[in-house]
Amino acid sequence: MVQIFGGGATGGGDPAKKVQLAPFGSRTVSRDSPNHSVFFWCRFLAAERPAPALERASTLSARSGGNHRRRERYDGSNHTPPTARTEASVPVPSMMRPRTTPEWNAFGAATRYAQTHDLSEPAEAAYLEALDEARRDILRRLVRGVIRGDPTGLPSPELVPPVRARIADAIPDVDDVEIPWEVTRAETYGSVAVLPLPPTNKTLLGPIKTTHGFDRHRIGDDSWLVGHTRVDRIDHPVSLLDLLDRAGAFVDDGQAARFRVEVAESVANLALARLADAVLGERLDPSSPVLRRVANGNAAADRPAALERIVTDGHPFHPAGKIRKGMSAADGLAYAPEFTDRIDLRFVAIDSTVARETRSRGRKRLTDRLFETFGGLEEAASDELPPDRPIDRFAVVPVHPWQFHHTILDRYEADRRTGRVVPLSYTHPATPLLNLRTVVPHDTDRLSDDPPHIKLAIDVQTTNVVRTLSPNAVTNGPQVTDALEAIASRESFDHLGFLPETAATCYYQPGGPHTEGHHFDDARHLSGMVRMNPAHHPFVGTDAVAVPAASLIASVPGTDRPLVCDLVSEYTATDGDGPDPRSFFEAYVDVVVPEQLLLLSKYGIALESHLQNAVVVFDEARPVAALIRDFGGVRVLDDRLAPHGLDVSVDPYPNSDIDADGEKDLYGKLYYALFQNHLAELLATLAHECDMDEAAGWDAVAHTARGTFDAIRAAHDVPADRVNRDEAALFEPSMQHKALTAMRLRGKRHEYVTSRVSNPLAREDR
Known part of the structure; x- marks a missing residue:
């Protein structure tokens, strides 16, 4: 820690009037200090100017003796994370090394990826640099979610002008505190959110650059915690979660621990994804129109899939928007769309006695659609099924390769022994899409002319939900398709089209409906669905x-x-x-x-x-x-639909949310x-x-x-x-908002937690 006594940095002066430069990310300021400007200037010189990536990485290597996997780690369980310092005790940016277990777990994969694509020298420097901005980005999402979502257990934030006196007045129980000069820059910030966290004796300051429609705040680069005697810059989103936990924002300790891990994983995955952005950019022709540039420059099964691969930042609102809980960093490199355009789609045959098959009107069953799409699949199934049972007694389900190896072989082991579940050796390359579980088959000499999108089950959590495919979705999707197609035929929409979910199948034990428990879990882990590829929709044609x-x-x-x-x-x-x-x-x-x-x-x-x-x-x-x-989230109000006499009905699976x-x-x-x-x-x-x-x-x-x-x-x-x-x-003055951060604080997955936000459509002068 650099200490400045009186007016100099070399000692002397009155020790009672000292200004201390705390490690990067925090500061301790004596109320009696006569010259706060010395503190800020020295802090800028010592800590605010990050070194180039190569210099940063070299410093890290020298400091750790070449062993980057240092023993100090912050896994979210402590309230005060460890801080990196040089041997000379000069404050060092926190991006100099990983600090959470997920960041360390991604370190090797990120280094190897950077080395393979020649992103930096030394190879780990690219990831370490990306970590800093990933922490800031996830922190901005978290602060915005807390301010906007009005979580239970916390007071409502007050938005005040970026004026020192106004900010100080909004901070309770603190009469004399040094407000960070960064939050008072009126040319940068339009307001500052002040949120007291009473049991912690801390107050969160979230500088707001601007506020967009529906109170969508654009948070500044740094947020701060103000206490009685010190002001700390929040340098990791998990640090803020610790304070929120102490302030009573979480429903229980278990959810606090879960959300810490989710946010920490999102930081690590986002930093890793930022490396992919640089790799994808190397392949683009800057002279082409942008859609052609991206669609032709990114390897993928088709043009829409190539365009979808550029979405590397995850959910724009969710502080855990890059979580892939259940997958390792190496799994991400193997299966996530930002890193690869090819995964090996697998297939599993299910005896019809334990299969639920659905399809929309006039469409083929899923098995027949798969046999039609993938040349050689039917022959492979015939060769590998039990010889005493004909192929038409089985349904075939497409399976994600991660699910195939991590879930199917173990979960359905008893059924494999009896021949009711038969993993097939046939594979086909496919491009994964943004939601990880939907894939697009690559064009090969075995593929039909109109391959569908294929939605799979995968036991991996992204945002709030594990992305398996429930019997609800298997049952409801084709029915909603029938209703929408009947309406489209009647209305002849000029601009609105649908991507029909035409056929689906899941493992299904007799005696249903299964709405929870072991049988429900068996159904949702081995299931698949096909829907129309947007490239083949009539609205797209050949040129669009x-x-x-x-x-x-x-x-x-x-x-x-x-x-x-x-x-x-x-x-x-x-x-x-x-x-x-x-x-x-x-x-x-x-x-x-x-x-x-x-x-x-x-x-x-x-x-x-x-x-x-x-x-x-x-x-x-x-x-x-x-x-x-994706019709899983559709709502249908039968009182409005039924009177139209469309000769279709939506009879949803029990416990579905589709009925409004x-x-x-x-x-x-x-x-x-x-x-x-x-x-x-x-x-x-x-x-x-x-x-x-x-x-x-x-x-x-x-x-x-x-x-x-x-x-x-x-x-x-x-x-x-x-x-x-x-x-x-x-056009109501305020509108109900789906508060994603508040949902995670309360441990909600499917049940919504809502808040009210101002409605930009409700301006009185319109």
Whole structure:
């Protein structure tokens, strides 16, 4: 620790009036110090300027004697993490070495990946540098979630101007404290969130650069903890979780421990993913239009899959958005889309006596669809099935290779011995997509002309949920497909398309329905589904490109520029005046909003059209259609659907969430997914990165939504009072928000925890 006595750094002066530079990430300031500016200047010189990656890594190597796997580790169980220091006790940036067990666990895999792709010298330097920004990024998500989500057990935060006196007034029980100068920069921050954590005698300061629609705060690079005698910069998100635990924010100690691990794993995985971004960027031709550049430059089974591979940062809101609980870092390199375009898709045959098979109208069963898609699969199955049982007595299920080796062989061992479950030797290369469990088969001489997307079960947790495939999804998906296709046939949508889930199968013991327990778990771990590949949808054709909406806010590999900003640059407005983000966004809204509102108001179906589930079709840089995938989160209000006499019905599997409890359930699904998640995040990106007027963007959304409701009323197909209620709910002053951070603090997975956020569509002057 560097100590400055009086006015110099070499000693002397009054020891009672000393200013100490605490290790990087914290500071201790005497209230009696006569010259705080000396402290800040010396802190800047000693700690704020990170050395180049090579110098940092060399310093680490020299300090640790070449042994980077040091014994000091922070696994989230202690309230005070260890701090790295040089031999001369000069503060060292925390990114100099891993600090949590997950960061250490990823160290070897990251080093090998960097070495293979020649990212840095020494090889580990690239990962160590990425760790610092990953910690900051996950911390920003955590602070935003705590401020925005109003978690149970914590007081509500107060947002104050970035003025020293105003911040100090909002901090309880502290009369004289040094407010960090960083949070008082009015040219950088619009406000500061002040959140007391009473039992800890600490107060969280979260500087806010700007606030986007639905109270989506853009948090500053650093957040701070203010105590009675010291101010600490939070240098790891797990450190904040320790304080939240002591403040009573968690439902119990077990959930506190789980969330610490989830956040720590997200930091490590995000840092590792940032290395992949550099590798993907090396393959792109900068002279090509951006969609062609990314689609042709990234190896993948098809163009939409290539575009999906650039989403490396995980869920944009969730502090555990990069968790892959159950997978090691090496598993991530083998199976995650940012690292590989090929995994070996496996197959398992299930005796029909323990299989549940579903399909939509007029479609083939899953087994037949697989035999049709993969040349040689049927012959391989015939050769490997028990000789006393014909092949038509079996159903075949596609299986993720991780699941095949980690779960199937052990969990179904008894069934394997009796020949009721038969793992097959046949494999086929496939590209994994963003959600890890959906894959796209590679084109080989064995593949049919229209291969589907294949959704698999994998016993790995991402965000809040383990990504197996339940009998609920197997049962409901084809039924929702029938309903949506019947509606689409009647309405002839111009811009809204669906990616039908045509067939599914799961292991299923007789005597169901199984809604919990061992039989339910057996069903969800060995299951699979096929749905239409967006590249084959009629809206796409031969010239257009289907782009996962999540890719729009992801950076083009090798740059810091979001994909959507390059699209805006290439987009030419109707009047021919050149790039115009507002005109681009208006065209986008016209494609994704009107027909989804019609589907809700007229038919009582709310799609879960958030960024990951929406695929937007572009003709050059112009949005022309929206395709919605993944029907597991759809809500259906039968009181609205049944009167249309569509000759289809949705009879969901017991304990499914698909049946809407009422109109509010519809609003909570569509209005959150489409407006709060999809459009709000896209518009925030356009405003922050592409200089778009965000208020003008919300004006465009409001104008399109109002016009849609007017058109529905004018058609006289829907009771006017119902349309009025749907419209009023969308334009309420505040809207229900799905508080993901609060959900994890309370240990919730499927049950929502909500808060209220201000609604940018509700401006009185509209």
